[in-house]
Amino acid sequence: MVSAGTREMFRTLWHQTLPMAMGVAALLGFNLIDSIFIARLGTRPLAAQSFTFPVATVIIGVQVGFGIAIAALISRALGGEEEERARRLSTLLLFGCSAFMLGLMVLLYLLAPVIFTLLGADRDLLPLIYGYWGPWLMASWLGALLYLGYSLFRAHGETRLPGRMMVLTSLLNLGLDPIFIFGLGDFGGWGLPGAAWATLLSFFIGVLILGRLPARRGWLSTTGLREEARVSTRRFLGIALPAMTSQLLPAVSALVATAVVARLGSTAVAAWGLAARLETFVILVVLGMTMSLPPWLGRCYGAGHWGEIRQLMNLAARVVVIWQLLLGIVLALLAAPLASLLAGNDEVRELLTTLLRFLLPSYALLGICMLIVSACNALGWPRRAVMVSFMRLFVCYLPCLILGSWLGGFAGLAAGAATGNLLAGALAWWSYRRALGERGKRAGVHAGTA
Known part of the structure; x- marks a missing residue:
């Protein structure tokens, strides 16, 4: 029998998660839409755009790390009923992180020749890349500002507005892309740079809409900022740096996994790439929950409500396992027709x-691992979050992938990847329960001492 409190917690969790899941779907569609339109320009423009993807991974890793730290620190302050401190933190973190991201974009712009030489770009592609690079970096900075703003809203328990804003900017991009790339009427379009300008304008409109709201809602402060910066900078970096590391580890893992798959041939690489793109849509609910859950956990952490944290995490884990397992089984049964929709080549299909x-059923425990990493950052265990990410990728996933490929070819590779996901989820849950038990023991010791 499910208690009324659990039902209410589930409703709250779902209402906060659904908008973020929809927003993530919109963001994923953002890049896909750009690539679809750019592909109509030809192979060279699409290749030129592809050279920005590794840099995008770095930028996203930095801004997500900042976002996690913003949501964690502010939600903890709110949970501890330190509203004035939350205002000071909001002001410092928004403006400080925005300035850092601007400096990063300027550095990347200046380092363009070095970056693309190291990435192996051909000389004939460089003019195309450079024409796209400048507006793309400006668009990336505006996108980072939006993401930091979304993190502030999530810290205050508001997920619907960020989700709607993600959808709005994606729809704007969808409408502007064909106009800016191919032209309309007498306007001939800008080709590849037009995609970046369309994204830039979409994000700029989003910033105009979102930028005024924090001040209107009284979330910012102009007093006591210097002292707050002195006190909180170390705490912020203690969360942000491990979170960035957690975000950048998958990029390294993906490079190694691609190299392993490439040994099985180009057809295997094509199938692997399609599965990777599908994965992000299959785990949308998990991705949404990793955004909506940390602020709630942060408030509980700030208030010292560890019983509620335990209850909330147990509920979230059940939702992830049941949802992803059912969805994974259904889609696995439909694997053949689903592959026919995605792949035109019989061998790839x-x-x-x-x-x-x-893979699809194994995402149930992969989702648990992602949930634990997100929760650890919110609960003041950033090093454990990095450890769980590292163990997932380099102790569970890649070794199983390599061993499976060696023993059973492509089928063994698929089985190895799924086994790695299952082991990673089990290991992550064990690590979380151990950390929670250690926290309970410390609380008991303190209570006994008192």
């Missing part, structure tokens, strides 16, 4: 079907 049948 066959390999993709094999991948989907193994």
Whole structure:
């Protein structure tokens, strides 16, 4: 029998998660839409755009790390009923992180020749890349400002507005892309740079809409900032730096995994790439929950409500396992027709079907691992979050992937990847329960001492 309190907690969790999941879907569609339109320009423009992807991974890793730290520190202050401190933190973090991201974009702009030489870009592609690089970096900075703003809203328990803003900017980009890339009427379009300008304008409109709201809602302060900066900078970096590391580890893992798959041939790489793009849509609910759950946990942490934290995490874990397992089984049964929709080549379709049948059900425990990493950052365990991410990728996932590939070819690779996901989820849950038990023991010792 489910208690009324659990039902109410589930409703709150779902109402906070759903808008973020929809927003993540919109953001994922953002890049996909750009690539679809750019592909109509030809292979060279699409290749030029592709060279920005590794840099985008770095930028996203930095801004997500900042966002996690912002949501964690402010939500903890609110949970501890330190509203004035939360206002000071909001002001410092928004403006400080925005300035840092601007400096990063300027540095990347100046380092363009070095970056693209190291990435192996051909000389004939460089003019195309440079024409796209400047507006793309400006658009990335505005996107970072929006993400920092979303983090502030999440810290205050508001997830609907960020989700709606993500959808709005994606729709704006969808409408502006064909106009800026191909032109309309007498306007001939800007080709590849037009995609970046469309994104820039979409994000600029989003910043105009969102930028006024924190001050209107009384979330900012102009007093006591210097002292707050002295006290909180170390705490902020203690959360942000490990969170960034957690975000950048998957990029390294993806490079290694691609190298392993490439040994099985180009067809295997094509099927692997399609499965990777599908994965992000299959785990949308998990991604939404990793954004909506930390501020709630942060408020509980600030208030010292560890019983509620335990209850909330147990509920979230059940939701993730049940939802992802049911969805994974259904989609695995439909793997063949799903692969036919995604792949035109018969060989790619066959390999993709094999991948989907193994991988999709395993996302139930992969989701648990992602949930634990997000929760650890909110609960003041950033090093444990990095450890869980590292163990997931380099102790569970990659070794199983390599061993499976060596023993059973492509089918073994698929089975190895799924096994790695299962082991990673189990290990992450064990690590979380151990950390919670250690926290309970410390609380008991303090209570006994008192």
